[in-house]
Amino acid sequence: MTEKSWDEIFNKFIEREDDQITPSRFFDILEEISEAKIKRTIELKAKLVEGKLEFEPTPEVVVKGNEILFGENRIVVNLE
C-alpha cells in the first residue's frame, strides 16, 4: 500500500469535524498526560517505632522521623 501524501492528509484534516473523543479515550489520555509529567517515583520505607511512623533514610529525599522535606514543604505523616 502506498503511503498517503501530505496533500491528502491535509485535505482530509481540513474537512474533519471536531475530534470525537469518547469519555473512555478522554480519561485514558488524561491519565497518560498525568503520568508522563511525573518524572520519577521515589519509594520510601517506614517502620513503627513506639507507635510513631519513622521513615528509613534515603539519598533521594530528605526524611526526618515521620517528616519528609520536599522543596519548600515539610510533609508530616501521622498515624490515626
Place this chain on the structure above:
Amino acid sequence: MSEIQIILSENVTTEQCRAVRLYLDDVNQLSSRDWRTALEGFDSLRSSVVCIDSEKFTFEMFYKLFVEQRYTDQFIQRIYNEPNLEQTGRRIQASTAREILHRLSEEGLYGRHIANSEYLASYLLYWWAAFAKGYLFELSIFRDLESAGIQFVAHDIRTRRGRLSPSDLFVEGLAGDIKNTTYFLYSSRSFPLTNDFYITRLYDEKQRKYLPIVIIKPAAWQFINGDVLPCSFQEAANFLPQTVQVDFEGEGLVVVDYNVWKQKTLSKQRRQRR
C-alpha cells in the same frame, strides 16, 4: 525568488513527527500514548524556524503573521451574530484552512521541494483549527448560558486583547475557561490548570453527539454544593454522567455533567437573588 529554509527545533523528535502525521491523518488510530506524543509534537514545533532570505521566524511568530493577523478577527466577526453557528462556522473555518495551505504553496513555503514544509503546514493548520473550532464551541456555550438565564461575565472575544485574557468567563466569582476537547487536553499537558473550572465536551458514540462536561476544582464544586464519587481514570468513564473526581497530577479534578452544573449554578444564583 526568496531563499527559503525550514529548520525543525532540536526538541522535535521522530516519534513526535510520526504522531503529528497520524493525528492529522486519522485521529481514531492514535493510542493514548500517541495522543500525548502528538500534543507534545505541536508544542515542540513552536520553536522551529522558517528562514526567508535573511529573516528568521519561529513557527509561533510565523503563525501570528501569516494566520492570526489576517484571519482571526475576521472569523470572529463573521460568526459572532451568526444564527447557524456550527454549519456556517465550520464552512468558513475549512475555506480559510484551504486558503492558508494554498498561500503557503503559492509563496513557496509548502511543497515537496522544500524540506520540513509539511510540518510548517501541519502547525499552521492545527492551530487554525484549534482557534476556529474552539471559538465556535465557546460562542455556543455563551449562547446556551444566556438562554438558560445564568448570570456570567464573559471576555470580549471580538478583540485579540480580550481573547488573550486568562479566563473566558466568570460565574459566581469563579474563573472559567471554555475549550474544545483536544485543546483542553493540550492545555492540561502544557500548562497548569489555573482556572476554577473548564467547560469542554466528550463524544457519545451511542447517541452520536457531543456531551458538554465541566471539569472543576473540588473547592469550586463544593461552593456550588455538589457531591462527588472519587474514582480512578479507568473507572471514570463508566460512572459518567455521575459526578466523579479523579486525581490529576496530585490534584483533584471533578468531572460533572454540564446540565447538572448549570442547574446547580442557576439554583445558587436564584437563592442569592431572593
